[in-house]
Amino acid sequence: MRYKTMTAVAALVLSAPAAFAGGADDDTLAIDGQEMVTKTTAPAHMEETGIDTIMSGWHFREDDTQSMQMDTFDNPGMIFVDQAMDAWNTVEGNAEKSCASCHEGPESMEGVRAVYPKWNEEAGEVRTLAMQINDCRETQMEAEPYKYDSAPMAAMEALISVQSRGMKVDVAIDGPAADTWEQGKDLYYTRTGQLELSCANCHEDNYGNYIRADHLSQGQINGFPTYRLKNARLNTAHGRFKGCVRDTRAETYAPGSPEFVALELYVASRGNGLSVEAPAVRN
């Protein structure tokens, strides 16, 4: 924090080029008129991190990227939500069921995104939304699971997430989820690869700073799956984790691996209190 503030001040003093804007901006995000919580007090478990305000990645993007997220019709990620709407109603598998057979409309999913990943008592494991979607496909529909990081999975996650848009992220980290959460926290602070960088090195120690052309955010996942202009599709949280780990010149974990599930729980918990924004728009 102190170092960052100094950098921001230095950047101002130098009246540096536009690229050196420094820090998060003060804009407000409303989607279709509904105001989102994009900055709020950090959850209690983050006390030791020195971060007192958590911020959505939205604050670190350029104005034109930001504005694409403010209106459902301008958000290119919504095309995939429409596709998932079709999938929701499509009968697949030997049980001859669709999502709608058990859950009626997607509105029934209101509140779900906000509390995932979540402990599943019956299965005795922490489940991500993707794991739950595949469990329904395999057990209830007797259909093939989606590939963890695939386009139809990302779209289905987006459709379910939209039902919670504006609700505050509130994942549980205590009770039976505590072990998984600790494991995720360990991973967050492990310096991997030949560059020996951890998630925290970039997203805790250096958010607000430019790392070449990229403006580092806090690496929050309240906007996932996100639509990226770079690849013109929805990107899952595990896909993003994989890319970040790869960039440390490390051997990545696989999307859906126990390690990334634990990491997702931990990263999600660092966003407790922010609005669900999915599908967010990023560069």
Added chain:
Amino acid sequence: MNLIAKTTAAMLLAGAAVAGEVKPANVTFDDYGAVAESLSGTAGDPENGRALMIARSKGNCLACHQVSALDEAPFHGEVGPMLDGIGEYRTAEELRGIVANAKMMFDGTVMPAFYKTSGFVRPGDGYTGKGANEEDLTPILSAQEIEDVVAFLMTLQSS
């Protein structure tokens, strides 16, 4: 095939190609984190050092540092201190130590070690995301490339 024979062969080959070079494992840092001895035994080329600092697949120093002398390359980062005038207040020995392994001088720094091949968690095969065996790792910059970068840094004098 037996690993020892393979490794020895590789070592002989590498040794032959770069006689007089100090291996990453044999670099001597003083208490302060500086390295007195040239890593390659050949003077650095500042022009090549300039290119290495910019190249994303090599030093990529601009990811984190601002350097006015490299203004022709876009997007200088803000993660590390700006390096203008560094050649004036740091010696070549200090700069060699910092570029080879900055953690010897700045404990726990985010700056990567550019001349180090062991002691990593889940080292990868470059930026492929695939795993690599530690014995196959090469340093991010070669001995001569470290010398070239140091030679370029020494040209950064505050005018």
